Amino acid sequence: MKHLTAVLVATVVALATLSARAELVIEITQGMDNPTAIAVVPFAWQGGGTAPEDVAQVIDNDLARSGQFDPVGRGDMLARPSTQQEVFYRDWRAINTEYVLIGRASVTGQVQMRIEYELFDVNRQARVLSGYEEGHVNEARMLAHRVADEVYETLTGIPGAFATRLLYVSVTRNPAGKDFYRLTLSDSDGARPIVLLESREPIMAPSWSPDGKHIAYVSFETSRPAIYRQELASGARVQLTNFRGLNGAPAWSPDGNSMAMVLSKDGNPDIYLMDLRTRELTQLTRHYAIDTEPTWMPDGRSILFTSDRGGRPQIYRYDLRTGATERLTYEGSYNARARVAQDGRNLVMVHQAGGQFHIALQDLVTNRLQILTSTDLDESPSIAPNGSMVLYGTKSGDRGILAAVSVDGGVKFRLPAREGDVREPAWSPYMSR
The missing domain is CATH 3.40.50.10070 (TolB, N-terminal domain)
Incomplete structure (x- = not known):
C-alpha cells in the first residue's frame, strides 16, 4: 500500500489538481454526409x-x-x-x-x-x-x-446517451521516468474528470455495475493483480480476490448479483463466477487453453469470452444453464475483447486484419462482420448504452488516446488527454437520477 494513494470521491474541488491531469479533449474527425x-x-x-x-x-x-x-x-x-x-x-x-x-x-x-x-x-x-x-x-x-x-x-428515434459517464485509465510519466496510473471518472464528453484512484502500479479493466453505483477494476497495488469493488458515492472499496496468479477482467452480471472474472489460482486461466453476496466461486471453463475477457449477454443466460483453444484467440459463448460452449467468430485469425450491445445483436471486438488491430462489429444474427476503424493498435471497445457508438483505446503518434466510432462506421471522434496516455475505457449504463 505504500505506493498507493486512494482518492475517495468527496468533492470535485478537492480533486481539481488531480482531475486536470486526466481531462479529455474532443476532436470530431468524421460526421454524417x-x-x-x-x-x-x-x-x-x-x-x-x-x-x-x-x-x-x-x-x-x-x-x-x-x-x-x-x-x-x-x-x-x-x-x-x-x-x-x-x-x-x-x-x-x-x-x-x-x-x-x-x-x-x-x-x-x-x-x-x-x-x-x-x-x-x-x-x-x-x-x-x-x-x-x-x-x-x-x-x-x-x-x-x-x-x-x-x-x-x-x-x-434512438435514446440519447449524453447523460452517462466514462471510466478510463490515464498514465503519466514523471521526470524520473516513473509511471503513475489514475482511474478516472468523467462525463460522457470527458468533462468534470475525477480521479478515483492513483497508484504507481498498474490499474486495469474498469467495469460498471448495471445500476451505475459501483465499479470494479484490477489493481496491482499489493504487487500482484487483485480485483476491487468500489462504491462511487462514498469511495468505499473492498478487495474481492487475492489468489495466487491471475485475478482479472471483472464483469458484472446484468442483475448485479454476480461477477464473472478470470482466475489462474488452479494453474490455468479460466472463467469463474463469483456470487457477490456470499463470495462463493463457481468455475465455468475447464480447458488447458487460456480463457479470458468474459462479458455477459444482456439476458444474463450466457457469457462470451476469449480463448485460444482453437489455436488462435477467438470468441466463444458459454451457456450458463447447460455448460455448452460454442465458437462465435471465424473470420480472421484474431478476435478478442468482446462487448455486446443491449439489444443482444451487435457484438464489437478487437479484430486483426492485414496485420493491424481494428475495432469490428459482428451481427450475431447474420454473422456479417464489419471493420469500423482505420486506425491501428485499437483495443478495449466499450459500447454506449443506446448501442449507437463504440468507445475504444488507440494510438496517436506515440500516445494512447480514446476514440469513438458509430456502429455503422459513419461518425468518428477522438478524446485525447491534455496530458499523458489514456486507455481502458468503460462506458456507463444509464445513470439513475
Missing part, C-alpha cells in the same frame, strides 16, 4: 449574477459530437428567442435551419437549478418537444446532457 441543421439558442438566464453553466453550449456540443447534427453558429443566428412567442420561423428558414431549440435556466431556492426547453420544427412551424430538467446547481452540465438526450431521441 447530410447532418441535420439545428440551432441551439443561448438559454435565457433568469437568476442573479451569471449562469453557473452555458447549458446551451453543452447541448450544442453533445449534438455536434453525435455527428448527426450540424449546429448553427451563434454568430449566424438572426435572433435569440427564449419563448415560443419570440420564435419567427422566417428568421431560421433564411439560414437553412431545420430545428430550433430555445430555453430558460433559473435557480430555485438556494441550490436547485431548473432548465426549461422547447424544440421547434422550422418546416412544419410547430413545437415538437417541450420539458424541463431540475437538479442541484453543481449538476448543471448533467442537466444539459439530459436535455440533449431528449432532443436526440425526438429527432432520431
Whole structure:
C-alpha cells in the first residue's frame, strides 16, 4: 500500500489538481454526409449574477459530437428567442435551419437549478418537444446532457446517451521516468474528470455495475493483480480476490448479483463466477487453453469470452444453464475483447486484419462482420448504452488516446488527454437520477 494513494470521491474541488491531469479533449474527425441543421439558442438566464453553466453550449456540443447534427453558429443566428412567442420561423428558414431549440435556466431556492426547453420544427412551424430538467446547481452540465438526450431521441428515434459517464485509465510519466496510473471518472464528453484512484502500479479493466453505483477494476497495488469493488458515492472499496496468479477482467452480471472474472489460482486461466453476496466461486471453463475477457449477454443466460483453444484467440459463448460452449467468430485469425450491445445483436471486438488491430462489429444474427476503424493498435471497445457508438483505446503518434466510432462506421471522434496516455475505457449504463 505504500505506493498507493486512494482518492475517495468527496468533492470535485478537492480533486481539481488531480482531475486536470486526466481531462479529455474532443476532436470530431468524421460526421454524417447530410447532418441535420439545428440551432441551439443561448438559454435565457433568469437568476442573479451569471449562469453557473452555458447549458446551451453543452447541448450544442453533445449534438455536434453525435455527428448527426450540424449546429448553427451563434454568430449566424438572426435572433435569440427564449419563448415560443419570440420564435419567427422566417428568421431560421433564411439560414437553412431545420430545428430550433430555445430555453430558460433559473435557480430555485438556494441550490436547485431548473432548465426549461422547447424544440421547434422550422418546416412544419410547430413545437415538437417541450420539458424541463431540475437538479442541484453543481449538476448543471448533467442537466444539459439530459436535455440533449431528449432532443436526440425526438429527432432520431434512438435514446440519447449524453447523460452517462466514462471510466478510463490515464498514465503519466514523471521526470524520473516513473509511471503513475489514475482511474478516472468523467462525463460522457470527458468533462468534470475525477480521479478515483492513483497508484504507481498498474490499474486495469474498469467495469460498471448495471445500476451505475459501483465499479470494479484490477489493481496491482499489493504487487500482484487483485480485483476491487468500489462504491462511487462514498469511495468505499473492498478487495474481492487475492489468489495466487491471475485475478482479472471483472464483469458484472446484468442483475448485479454476480461477477464473472478470470482466475489462474488452479494453474490455468479460466472463467469463474463469483456470487457477490456470499463470495462463493463457481468455475465455468475447464480447458488447458487460456480463457479470458468474459462479458455477459444482456439476458444474463450466457457469457462470451476469449480463448485460444482453437489455436488462435477467438470468441466463444458459454451457456450458463447447460455448460455448452460454442465458437462465435471465424473470420480472421484474431478476435478478442468482446462487448455486446443491449439489444443482444451487435457484438464489437478487437479484430486483426492485414496485420493491424481494428475495432469490428459482428451481427450475431447474420454473422456479417464489419471493420469500423482505420486506425491501428485499437483495443478495449466499450459500447454506449443506446448501442449507437463504440468507445475504444488507440494510438496517436506515440500516445494512447480514446476514440469513438458509430456502429455503422459513419461518425468518428477522438478524446485525447491534455496530458499523458489514456486507455481502458468503460462506458456507463444509464445513470439513475
